[in-house]
């Protein structure tokens with residue numbers, strides 16, 4: 001099993017694993033055991049999992065570098081009235097910021113290749129062993145160029161670009177208003193991981209606005225190393241270099257799929273969509289989650305699969321309590337590259353269900369709260385066609401939550417609940433990575449690495465295998 005065509009056994013990939021993050025946080029003293037447990041372990045309690053910390057307490061091994069195709073851009077943020085004070089837990093002088101984390105998407109077809117470069121250059125997306133990390137960017141360049149034509153086709157079919165920026169801005173606006181209704185006046189910022197507005201810009205804006213307390217809210221209900229984890233790592237890299245952020249009380253809501261408001265909002269959407277079928281009780285509810293490579297869960301301790309399964313249990317229990325007792329199933333979509341991804345795969349399950357005689361199916365995208373290429377193209381076009389070809393007669397799809405008011409109100413409650421636990425502690429002793437400072441080791445790596453990179457990148461076998469797997 002190889003890691004995304006690198007030729008490196010997947011089982012040997014190191015990356016920065018979730019278990020290591022937990023251990024390192026423990027050893028850095030500043031986060032209590034209790035905080036970590038609440039942040040990483042799922043429970044049936046109906047509150048979010050949040051992690052309060054001071055930025056300087058976190059250890060991050062690798063430097064963040066990314067392609068920046070444009071020289072300037074503005075960060076998206078809702079306006080902030082400095083004189084307005086918030087809810088009971090804040091003081092009149094406090095300036096509360098909410099930072100929404102999201103993936104970002106190409107806005108034009110020209111953006112697609114550099115966007116893909118940013119994505120594949122992320123060490124949380126292609127997880128290379130330490131000694132091979134210098135290959136990250138050349139590999140990202142190669143994979144992004146090879147994959148771009150296929151991705152462009154997808155984006156062209158949904159109007160020439162991703163709707164993510166627009167929808168996320170609308171959600172930011174709606175959240176700000178929902179918080180205002182609850183008497184908390186905030187500035188809501190958007191930080192995208194792979195496209196505009198980039199995380200770094202949102203962070204600069206927070207600093208310029210002199211925010212005094214920050215709640216970080218990833219727009220992914222379930223935690224994965226590859227999504228929320230990656231964005232949080234970037235933030236940690238920025239924060240530990242900056243005295244302002246080291247002193248800023250911060251609370252991170254790591255995952256929130258188990259919140260009552262979210263579960264009920266999802267159940268509402270499903271219930272409503274079932275009614276569009278002529279025989280609603282016969283419809284198979286088909287949850288389709290974005291996949292991750294199996295090694296993330298089995299080797300790196302990514303809680304994503306557990307959280308996904310738990311999330312679906314909670315939604316089905318909620319539906320049951322409303323008298324909806326349809327059959328349901330979960331499958332994983334959008335795999336990339338030759339490695340094993342979480343199973344079962346959406347396309348394979350659709351064919352099986354067709355063979356088994358399922359006639360009506362309601363697809364429910366479950367890992368993301370906005371419409372995006374994988375709902376609009378992959379589910380609505382590719383999977384629908386496959387399902388109909390496989391014998392399924394009646395197809396439906398639940399829309400993404402977007403700005404559904406019960407959902408946004410619940411996110412506002414999550415922010416309010418997270419605020420009291422935002423905390424800052426004194427500057428921690430920084431742990432530097434010895435090997436990063438060791439010039440000899442670096443030179444040796446570079447020498448052998450260059451030879452390997454040459455063999456790797458210019459091998460016709462590798463290039464044709466990449467083409468087969470990425471197109």
Ligand SMILES: C=CC1=C(C)c2cc3[nH]c(cc4nc(cc5[nH]c(cc1n2)c(C)c5CCC(=O)O)C(CCC(=O)O)=C4C)c(C)c3C=C
Pocket residue numbers: 103104105106116119124125126147150151162163164220224226227290291292293336367368371372373374
């Ligand atoms: C919870 C959601 C997501 C997980 C987990 C995730 C992991 C993951 N993704 C890739 C590769 C690609 N993802 C792409 C687009 C994309 N991914 C998500 C969400 C998750 N990804 C979203 C919302 C989007 C769409 C953004 C948009 O523009 O609308 C793409 C680009 C599109 C394409 O070419 O298919 C790639 C590539 C990996 C490798 C991965 C886990 C390791």
Ligand SMILES: [Fe+2]
Pocket residue numbers: 290334
């Ligand atoms: Fe993805």
